[in-house]
Amino acid sequence: MEKEVVVSGIRPTGFLHLGNYFGAMRNYVRMQNDEKFNCYFFVANWHSLTTHPDTRELQSSVHRVIAENIACGLDPDKVALYIQSDVPEIAELYLYLNMLAYKGELEKTPTFKDKVRLQPDNVNAGLLTYPVLMAADILIHRAVKVPVGKDQEQHLEIARNYADRFNHRYGEVLPAPYAFNYGGELVKIMSLDGNGKMSKSENQMNTLYLADDADLIRKKIMKAKTDQGPAEPNSVKPDYIENLFTLMRLVSTEDTVAKFEADFNASSAGNVVIRYGDMKKQLAEDMAAFMKPISEKAADIQNNKELLNRIIRQGADKARASASATLKLIRSAIGMDYS
Numbered sequence: 001m002e003k004e005v006v007v008s009g010i011r012p013t014g015f016l017h018l019g020n021y022f023g024a025m026r027n028y029v030r031m032q033n034d035e036k037f038n039c040y041f042f043v044a045n046w047h048s049l050t051t052h053p054d055t056r057e058l059q060s061s062v063h064r065v066i067a068e069n070i071a072c073g074l075d076p077d078k079v080a081l082y083i084q085s086d087v088p089e090i091a092e093l094y095l096y097l098n099m100l101a102y103k104g105e106l107e108k109t110p111t112f113k114d115k116v117r118l119q120p121d122n123v124n125a126g127l128l129t130y131p132v133l134m135a136a137d138i139l140i141h142r143a144v145k146v147p148v149g150k151d152q153e154q155h156l157e158i159a160r161n162y163a164d165r166f167n168h169r170y171g172e173v174l175p176a177p178y179a180f181n182y183g184g185e186l187v188k189i190m191s192l193d194g195n196g197k198m199s200k201s202e203n204q205m206n207t208l209y210l211a212d213d214a215d216l217i218r219k220k221i222m223k224a225k226t227d228q229g230p231a232e233p234n235s236v237k238p239d240y241i242e243n244l245f246t247l248m249r250l251v252s253t254e255d256t257v258a259k260f261e262a263d264f265n266a267s268s269a270g271n272v273v274i275r276y277g278d279m280k281k282q283l284a285e286d287m288a289a290f291m292k293p294i295s296e297k298a299a300d301i302q303n304n305k306e307l308l309n310r311i312i313r314q315g316a317d318k319a320r321a322s323a324s325a326t327l328k329l330i331r332s333a334i335g336m337d338y339s
């Protein structure tokens with residue numbers, strides 16, 4: 001049986017956080033161990049230039065993303081783990097897809113509008129065509145499953161459109177890619193203040209990074225937003241309380257979560273059983289225990305430049321083999337094979 005191709009990428013724009021882990025990397029690790037899949041995971045260094053033109057930290061950031069991925073369980077012998085810029089075939093496909101991408105529709109993309117608000121002085125063409133490059137990243141391996149967080153859902157729809165337009169114009173070459181999560185629903189880990197999502201480059205004091213030490217984790221979690229408790233038993237949880245429970249479900253034992261759930265459901269005005277202070281303390285302990293082995297392993301790998309270089313070379317070879325095979329089909333479909 002032919003394996004399904006899987007692709008996903010992470011930008012080297014800072015330290016990896018819980019959102020990256022639970023939205024993306026946790027699925028990577030499960031998919032690499034699933035016989036059905038052939039996986040390509042990459043560090044999206046071209047994408048980082050759209051928002052991070054200063055490249056002084058880029059190399060160490062690229063190394064860290066690779067190190068943190070491996071520390072979370074990714075095995076470079078089982079998957080292709082590579083750097084985007086090592087695969088020039090992606091840039092060529094990006095060029096072809098740009099001819100199928102319309103300015104008006106790119107301008108309407110919500111992520112583009114957000115970035116324009118955030119960096120009004122650097123509205124570069126790369127920012128506008130971000131979804132085109134992302135489509136090229138995926139389609140270059142003819143991937144059908146893309147494990148990503150909820151924030152990327154719309155970009156996948158755009159990638160499907162381009163695959164469709166390409167096939168319509170030049171013949172069936174590119175399968176339609178879909179966002180994927182083992183749980184079904186795509187994940188969005190909210191920031192601790194409940195405003196937006198956790199992120200590498202925004203909301204940093206309200207994002208939990210895999211590299212944060214126990215003190216910092218405690219500090220961030222203890223100041224997460226809570227309230228006086230629910231007014232009635234079995235209330236619907238406000239977003240920011242639901243978020244604490246979501247985090248707890250990720251790193252604490254089932255018994256711990258069940259205890260605080262029961263406390264919440266038993267609480268009402270005048271009879272508040274749930275103690276958010278205790279809940280946050282417990283969450284901080286469990287979170288720190290979850291992060292510690294990952295950050296230690298990542299630091300070890302990051303210091304081992306020889307190992308990193310070997311992994312990077314091996315990943316580039318695997319990714320280029322697949323990318324050049326697709327590009328051959330694409331050139332031939334367009335009519336660009338002259339030899």
Ligand code: ATP
Pocket residue numbers: 008009010011012013014018019020021022023024147148149150151152187188189190197198199200201202
């Ligand atoms: P940046 O702020 O630089 O864009 P980021 O945290 O958004 O960084 P990306 O590199 O853009 O990270 O995304 C890497 C992967 O992590 C993607 O699959 C994305 O959907 C996922 N992801 C990012 N943030 C979250 C989040 N808060 N919850 C769930 N998934 C997330």
Ligand code: MG
Pocket residue numbers: none
């Ligand atoms: Mg992002």
